[in-house]
Amino acid sequence: MKHMLKPVCIKVGLTLFAGACLCGGIQAHSLNGEKEDILNTMKSATRYMMDSVSYRGGFVWNYLPDLSRSWGEMEAKRTMVWIQPPGTPSVGHLLLDAYHATGDKFYYEAAEKVANVLIWGQLECGGWNYVFDFAGENSLKEWYETVGKSGWRLEEFRHYYGNATYDDLGTISAAKFLLRMYVEKNDPAYKAPLEKVIHFILESQYPVGGWPQRYPLRYDHPFEGKEDYSSFITLNDDVTPEIIDFLIQCYQAMGLQNIKEPIMRAMYLTITLQQGEPYAGWADQYTVTDLKPAHARSYEPRSVNTGTTVGMIYQMMEYYKLTADTRFLSGIPAAIKFLESQKLPETEVRKWHRKSDNPDEILVPRFIDPDTGKPLYVHRKGGNIYNGKYYIDQNIENTI
Structure with missing residues (x-):
């Protein structure tokens, strides 16, 4: 039970972020002569975060004020x-800013x-896990x-x-920061770990062009x-788009x-991963052999994902701007038509008990069965890994 209790915490990024934003404002507007006070506060906060909160220059996400407990995505x-x-x-990106x-x-x-900590935690393969431990x-x-092992969700x-892992920007967020450190001053200290992660990315790419989650x-x-999903070609959490973005940055x-x-x-x-009509969206992950939508975690069914589809529409426009190849635009009308076809009737909207104030927005299911077009609503019962269970049906009420 104690793992569920999270009193007010120090949030890693925000402590420095307030100062950084204000500093940008100082240069533009002078902020009524308060520049020195703000710079002093900013530096004091940074010293505290680096000297007291961090562990050898590394961070998690949240800390109790007395630093007795801390959390990343889990404790x-x-x-x-x-x-x-x-x-x-x-934090490294923020410090460079x-x-x-x-x-x-x-x-x-x-x-x-911060960069030296990340280099210390870089795996032999060249990437990073979600987390590493200085204790070994x-x-x-x-x-x-x-x-x-106790993580239910x-x-x-x-x-x-x-x-x-590429999930949740793990490897790519570290890679992008090391790239910034290298190009900042062309410091050779960062060239070898940067080349190591670039090699990792190229080695892990499937011949067809996508990347696994791990x-x-x-x-x-x-x-x-169900089979281990970590080898599936992954769009979820922007895995493939973020890897592409990093490689483009390296190229430039x-x-x-x-x-x-x-x-x-x-x-x-x-382009290939977009499904055919009438469900012309994108899935979160795909089996490698046939490029068909695949499952992931127990509450992430094999489906076409409307949220992922919206993100991929924007990506297609970006790829068109980079290449001038109209093939990136060709599937967008069908994708929009698919999204509009999933608009839920007012009776279903009322069952969901939440409604947007924006009259231009429509409510659609997140997961759509790629074969039948039926919504896949996810529910759960119980409270932990021992008595809890996720299940899927077509009832919009009490979705997670």
């Missing part, structure tokens, strides 16, 4: 460092500490066997894979009678010619 050990946002790379806003090398030196791999395994933490590939954690900033073809291969795959 964390003091020696743990969280990668997925808003964790350690997010503060350096640009102020010109104060103090923030760059703090960003260097046995300590991390023990966490997975206790805290992680957070099923991705119920198994220790020992590999890297790599090196593992198939040994089937769940509730470093001039790496060998990554252009993998970028293009991945971008054109997104």
